[in-house]
Structure formats: C-alpha cells, structure tokens
Amino acid sequence: MKWLVICRRELRSYFTSYIAYTLLALFLLLSGYFFYSDLVFFVLFGGYMLPTGLWQFVFLDMRLCTLLVLPLLTMRLFAEERKLGTIELLWTYPVRDIDIVAGKFLACWVFFLVMLVLTALNPIVFYRFYAFDVAPLAAAYLGIFLLGTAFIACGMFVSSLTENQVVSAMGTYGILVFFWFLTWNEEAASQRLLGLLLRLSLFDRFYNFARGVIDTKDVVFFVVFSGFFLFLTLQSLNVRAWRGVR
Amino acid sequence: MIVAEQLTKRFGRFTAIADVSFRVGAGEIVGFLGPNGAGKSTTMRILCGVFPPSSGRAAVGGHDVVADSLRARSVVGYFPERVSLYLDMTVREYLHYVAEMKGVPRAQRHADVNTAMERSATGDVGHRLIGTLSKGYRQRVGLAQALLGNPQVLVLDEPTAGLDPEQVAEMRRLIRSLRGERTVVLSSHILSEVEATCDHVIIIHHGRILAVDTPAGLNQRLRHTSQIHLEVRAPAEALAAALRAVPGVLQVDCAPAEFSDAVTVTVSTSKEHDLRAVLAARIAAAGWALQELRPVTLSLETIFLSLVTQSDGSPSDGCAP
Numbered sequence: 001m002k003w004l005v006i007c008r009r010e011l012r013s014y015f016t017s018y019i020a021y022t023l024l025a026l027f028l029l030l031s032g033y034f035f036y037s038d039l040v041f042f043v044l045f046g047g048y049m050l051p052t053g054l055w056q057f058v059f060l061d062m063r064l065c066t067l068l069v070l071p072l073l074t075m076r077l078f079a080e081e082r083k084l085g086t087i088e089l090l091w092t093y094p095v096r097d098i099d100i101v102a103g104k105f106l107a108c109w110v111f112f113l114v115m116l117v118l119t120a121l122n123p124i125v126f127y128r129f130y131a132f133d134v135a136p137l138a139a140a141y142l143g144i145f146l147l148g149t150a151f152i153a154c155g156m157f158v159s160s161l162t163e164n165q166v167v168s169a170m171g172t173y174g175i176l177v178f179f180w181f182l183t184w185n186e187e188a189a190s191q192r193l194l195g196l197l198l199r200l201s202l203f204d205r206f207y208n209f210a211r212g213v214i215d216t217k218d219v220v221f222f223v224v225f226s227g228f229f230l231f232l233t234l235q236s237l238n239v240r241a242w243r244g245v246r
Numbered sequence: 247m248i249v250a251e252q253l254t255k256r257f258g259r260f261t262a263i264a265d266v267s268f269r270v271g272a273g274e275i276v277g278f279l280g281p282n283g284a285g286k287s288t289t290m291r292i293l294c295g296v297f298p299p300s301s302g303r304a305a306v307g308g309h310d311v312v313a314d315s316l317r318a319r320s321v322v323g324y325f326p327e328r329v330s331l332y333l334d335m336t337v338r339e340y341l342h343y344v345a346e347m348k349g350v351p352r353a354q355r356h357a358d359v360n361t362a363m364e365r366s367a368t369g370d371v372g373h374r375l376i377g378t379l380s381k382g383y384r385q386r387v388g389l390a391q392a393l394l395g396n397p398q399v400l401v402l403d404e405p406t407a408g409l410d411p412e413q414v415a416e417m418r419r420l421i422r423s424l425r426g427e428r429t430v431v432l433s434s435h436i437l438s439e440v441e442a443t444c445d446h447v448i449i450i451h452h453g454r455i456l457a458v459d460t461p462a463g464l465n466q467r468l469r470h471t472s473q474i475h476l477e478v479r480a481p482a483e484a485l486a487a488a489l490r491a492v493p494g495v496l497q498v499d500c501a502p503a504e505f506s507d508a509v510t511v512t513v514s515t516s517k518e519h520d521l522r523a524v525l526a527a528r529i530a531a532a533g534w535a536l537q538e539l540r541p542v543t544l545s546l547e548t549i550f551l552s553l554v555t556q557s558d559g560s561p562s563d564g565c566a567p
Contacts, residue, residue, distance in 0.1 A: 002347060005343065005347055006347075009332075012339075013334055013335075017334055084330045084331075084333070086330045086331065088330065089324065089391070091295065091297075092296060093319060094317070094319040094320035094348065095347055240296065240297045241297045242258065245291065
C-alpha cells in the first residue's frame with residue numbers, strides 16, 4: 001500500500017502549491033469556452049447529428065486543452081524530486097520502484113479524472129434543454145480519458161529523465177506533438193509508411209472516440225502506449241545504478 | 247550488523263570505490279574519515295540501498311542490500327549529506343509521511359513521530375513548513391526522519407556539516423547517546439569529530455580503505471613525535487641553540503614570522519614528554535618575549551600523507567584485510 005501513501009503526498013503537494021487550482025481553472029475555462037462556442041456554431045449552422053457534429057467539435061477542442069494542461073501537471077513528478085534531492089531519501093525507504101511510479105501516476109490520474117468530471121457539467125446543463133443520446137458522449141469521454149492517460153504516462157517518463165521541470169514539460173510537448181503531427185505529412189510518406197504512422201498516431205486513434213465509436217483496437221493502443229511509457233519510467237529510475245543519484 | 251565485502255562501484259569509467267571491505271558490530275559507532283570525493287557517500291548509499299554495488303556484496307542486519315533490498319532498507323535509517331526534504335509540508339506532516347513509508351503501524355505512528363521529534367529537538371517547530379526552517383532545524387528534521395521506524399542501523403553522512411558550533415556539540419551528544427543502542431556509521435572529513443564520537447575509524451581515500459583502527463590506535467600509529475609551535479621575539483640562532491639544549495627536544499626549525507619581527511619555531515619532541523611548560527620557562531628565563539605557544543595537531547592532510555606514504559612503501563599492518 002506504499003503507492004497509496006505516495007499518491008496522497010503527491011495530491012497534497014499539488015493542492016498546497018496552487019498548481020492544482022491553476023491548472024484546474026485553466027482547463028475548465030478553456031473547455032467551457034470551447035463547449036459554448038462549439039454549441040453556438042453547431043446551432044447556427046443547423047447541425048443535426050450530435051455525435052459527429054457537436055461532440056466531435058467539443059472533444060477535438062478538449063483534446064487540445066488536455067495537451068496543454070497535462071504536461072504542466074506531470075512535469076514536476078520526478079524532476080522536482082531530483083532537483084530537491086528528496087528522491088535519494090525515497091530510495092532508502094523500504095518501497096519498491098514500481099510503487100513509486102504507481103503512486104505518482106495515480107495521483108495525476110485521479111486529478112485528471114476530477115478535471116474531466118467537472119467538465120461534465122457542460123453537457124449536463126445542455127441535457128436539461130435537449131435530451132440527447134448519452135452513449136456517444138460516454139464514448140468520447142472514455143476516449144479523452146485514455147488519451148489523457150497516455151499523456152500522463154509519457155509526461156512522467158520525461159520527468160524522470162531530468163531535474164529541470166521546464167525541460168520536462170518541453171520534452172513532453174515535443175513527444176506528444178510529434179505523435180500528433182506524425183500523419184500530417186501524408187505527401188512525404190509512402191503508402192506503406194503512412195499506414196504504419198496512422199496506427200501510431202495518438203490523435204488519429206482519438207477521432208473514433210470523438211465520433212462516438214469505441215474500437216477495441218484503439219483502446220488497446222492507448223493502454224499499450226501508456227504501459228510502454230510506464231515501463232520506460234521504471235527503467236529510467238534504474239539508471240541510478242550506473243549514473244549515480246543525480 | 248554490517249558486513250561489506252569487496253565493494254566496488256563504478257560510474258561509467260570512474261571508479262568511486264574499489265575493494266572496500268569492513269565489518270561493524272552491533273551497537274558500535276564507526277566513522278568514515280576521508281576528504282571530499284573519497285567514496286564515503288558512495289559506500290553509505292550502497293548500504294542504504296540507493297544503488298547496488300558494481301561488484302562485491304554488502305549486508306545490513308543480515309539482509310543482503312541487493313537480493314533482499316526491501317528488508318535491508320527497513321533496518322536502516324539514512325541521513326543524507328544533502329538533507330533534502332519536501333519544503334511544502336509541515337514537519338509533523340512530513341514525519342508522518344516518512345513513518346508511513348517506513349511501514350510503521352498506524353497505532354504506533356503518532357507515538358513514534360513524537361519520540362523522533364523529541365530526540366531530534368524539533369518539537370517546537372512541528373507545525374511549521376519545512377521550507378521556512380533554518381538549516382540547523384532542517385538537519386534535525388533530517389535526523390528525525392532517519393530515527394523513525396526504530397532502525398537498528400543509522401547511516402549518517404556528514405551529520406554536522408554546516409551546523410554552528412553549538413549545534414555540532416548537540417549533534418555529537420545525540421550520536422553518542424545512541425551508543426550501544428543502535429549501530430551507527432557516520433562520515434566526516436574532520437578528524438577531531440570522528441575522534442570525539444567513534445569507536446572505530448575507517449580511513450578512506452581515492453575509493454580505497456587505507457586503515458581501520460580505533461581513534462587512539464590511529465593516534466599512536468601516526469604521532470611518533472609531537473610538535474609545538476612557538477612565536478618568540480628573540481635572535482634566531484640563540485633561540486634555536488637554547489631550545490635544542492632542552493632534554494627531550496629532537497628537532498628545532500626556525501623561520502622569521504610573517505607579520506612581525508619575531509621568529510616562529512617548530513619544535514619536535516618525543517611523544518612521551520609534554521615540554522610546553524619547560525620551553526616556556528626556558529624562554530622566559532632568557533628574557534625573550536614569548537608571543538605564542540601551541541601544540542600542533544595533526545591535520546587530516548598530514549594523516550593522509552602519512553598513510554599514503556606508508557601504504558606506498560612497506561605494507562601497512564593496520565590496513566583492511
């Protein structure tokens with residue numbers, strides 16, 4: 001249960017340092033604004049399919065809010081401990097590395113979940129005026145949750161590589177945006193390569209969810225992507241064996 | 247309680263320690279003595295499970311630090327050289343967190359935290375954020391976190407570095423109060439500190455153990471002669487001649503003093519005699535003005551030089567097996 005202790009400490013730290021409030025406000029403001037403007041746009045242009053119309057707009061915009069906010073959330077996870085030197089003490093306690101990784105990951109996960117639950121306020125209010133089909137919305141939420149999970153795992157890995165939080169955030173943006181842009185350059189890639197790139201692109205995987213479609217292959221992709229980076233994080237903690245504490 | 251056998255740690259091409267072997271019995275206080283970069287911290291970090299050795303093995307309380315790392319770590323309390331704490335927590339919150347991490351049962355946690363705070367004299371700052379504490383207090387919180395969970399072994403990496411003299415005395419008192427009750431390994435680059443607190447001294451230099459001995463034994467081995475430093479207003483030749491005439495004086499070296507017209511003299515005497523009073527009387531009798539007289543204590547550098555030359559020459563009897 002050591003992971004729970006670590007998770008609690010991380011969450012505490014987010015809330016005492018005002019990071020939590022700032023990021024929460026930023027995320028809710030942006031996603032609220034996007035929801036409003038997308039709704040106005042949808043109504044003005046007389047859209048008729050909520051899943052492919054409104055939800056797709058809303059969630060493709062929310063995806064950007066997530067991309068903006070999560071690396072700022074994960075950047076301190078290990079970088080701050082390395083900078084302060086607290087990680088050395090952490091390693092002398094009877095706790096496994098996997099508990100440390102799990103606890104920190106979980107803290108971000110819980111926080112992200114809270115952010116998402118709060119944004120549900122927008123569709124709930126909307127539902128009172130217009131009783132829509134909930135299933136596609138649920139699919140979209142699952143999609144953004146999985147996407148966020150992948151972002152957190154990736155961000156945590158980059159944070160474990162450096163003691164500089166700015167470098168940590170930048171590096172995470174770099175990797176995530178690269179995975180986003182991967183399929184933009186269709187002209188340059190051959191057909192075969194494009195197929196592979198499409199499969200690897202985080203954001204192309206997300207389109208299905210935004211349209212209200214849950215494809216097992218997409219779910220598996222996000223789980224594997226996240227698992228891969230969690231594994232890398234664990235490996236990067238092992239680096240102390242030959243690089244030393246710092 | 248602690249066994250280290252041929253520990254070697256390499257970071258890339260750099261060898262931090264090589265073939266370090268030693269044993270520490272239960273209840274002993276052992277000091278690692280060496281200049282910065284000698285490998286003290288590396289050895290201690292291996293004992294505490296921060297990283298594994300490149301080769302060799304170590305065990306704490308009978309638990310191998312690599313194969314049985316979690317159990318070994320649960321019997322060790324570590325005080326790092328750079329005391330780094332979570333600055334955004336209060337002292338009490340932080341210690342509770344550490345107690346949880348060390349697996350102290352819930353029912354016992356509160357009492358344990360109180361005991362640790364009492365022992366480290368941090369009771370009056372329990373509610374304060376660690377970020378607002380002075381360096382001295384942070385060191386004490388660092389010590390409190392090491393004491394939590396009642397570890398049998400305490401590993402203290404330069405526990406008095408950066409403290410003011412009063413705090414240093416307090417810290418030494420605290421360490422001595424642990425004698426017999428806990429096994430303590432501490433490191434220092436100050437000879438007198440190790441002499442004051444430790445049962446055994448392990449001298450380490452360039453990642454290798456040069457000597458293992460008691461403080462008294464070390465003194466015995468190193469100080470074949472003792473030296474007295476004098477500063478006297480007198481003609482150099484006459485002074486030297488007068489001092490050489492004193493029985494027990496082996497050698498007299500004179501030099502003009504740097505900032506006055508006096509002469510500084512280093513007198514080497516045999517170890518058995520304390521000639522300070524005799525020398526002073528002799529100088530006074532001659533009508534010279536004695537401005538300074540003090541015994542020369544061996545600096546760490548001198549000891550290292552002496553040990554290094556010993557180990558370069560004939561094999562030293564006291565070196566680690």
